[in-house]
Every structure is written in structure tokens, then in C-alpha cells.
Amino acid sequence: AQKVTQAQTEISVVEKEDVTLDCVYETRDTTYYLFWYKQPPSGELVFLIRRNSFDEQNEISGRYSWNFQKSTSSFNFTITASQVVDSAVYFCALSEGTSGTYKYIFGTGTRLKVLA
């Protein structure tokens, strides 16, 4: 079963539009961490945010904001006033595990294209 689902394979928006990338996760653990990474064409995954399962506060960082809702097992990412430089593949990831064995599970990614 898919543990991290990013249902949107590709999204295209025009510059300055807002866009939300969806992430739904599945875990039985009560303690877990969620992450978002950005992968530009260069290939390197760039860390954006980490959120633990006990902190449901939304976070805003500049044009980026994240909405974590445990009730719906979602951790969505919104880019406000998108820019061409935001074009990349975005990955949501889940870190879970107990007794010293943990897993870092990535979604399949959402390719965002921001058109000028």
C-alpha cells in the first residue's frame, strides 16, 4: 500500500498564481515526521520543511506555507504568487519507525511547471 500519496503528477500554473500540492500519508505510528523536498532540474533534493506528528500548527515561510491535518492525514504545501523559479518536482516524505528501525518513505512527486 502506498504510504505517501501525491495524487497530482503534474501541475501547470501561470506565474503569480497560487498553487497547492497535496500529500496524503498513511502510518500506524503515533510519532512520525513529515517532510517536503524540492528537486530542481539539477537533481539535488532541497529540504524545505520538517513537521512532527504532534505539531499541527501551520507554517509560513515567505511565499511557502504548509497545512498539516492529522484528521485527514494530509500535509499540503501551498506556494503563493508562484514564480518561474518554483518550477521543480516536489516530494513529500514520511519518516516512521520504532525500536531503532526507521524508514524514510517518499511520495512519487508532483512536477510543478510555472509558466511566464
Add this chain to the structure above:
Amino acid sequence: KAGVTQTPRYLIKTRGQQVTLSCSPISGHRSVSWYQQTPGQGLQFLFEYFSETQRNKGNFPGRFSGRQFSNSRSEMNVSTLELGDSALYLCASSLVGGLTDTQYFGPGTRLTVL
């Protein structure tokens, strides 16, 4: 602080050959993980090393192996290359690994098997 570095960045090999990829973690990071990224399978975890010991392993055949040195640098080896091994291999480092740690990724090594 310098980020995670990987060498080489690009590699072309033929079937049956073997290859060694190298990863230098961020200074002070002791955990190194390796991932394979392909268009069809996405990002898949290969293994994780901490203090020169393999601590976690994904579901890859024994042709994929790795090691970590005392300075935390890590190498990954793939023997008897197959066409399906063509992929972007990403290395990630973190302070001590584990549930709470954030992984920081290198630029990857793009391996093409002909």
C-alpha cells in the same frame, strides 16, 4: 558548511561491469543513506550507514552494496550491472540518522548502463 558531495556526477558503463559511487557527507554528519531514483519507481531506499555499520537496508539485490569509512564518507558499489540499474543515485546525510533527523541530499550520480 559545505553540502553533501557526490562523485562522479555522471557515469556511463556497459552491462556486466561494476561501478563505485562516492559520497562525502556534511561535516559532522555520521549517517549516510543511499537512494535510487528512476522515472518508473521513484525514490527507493537502498541502505543507510552509521558509524561504519549498515543499519538499515531496502529491498535491493545483493549486487548493491556499500560501506562507510571512519570519516563518515561512504561508497556504494553495484556489481554485474544491468540495464535497469540506469538511474540517478542520491546520497543523503544526517547527524545521526533515525526518525527525527532531517536528511540532506547531494546532487546525485547519474548512471547510464548501455
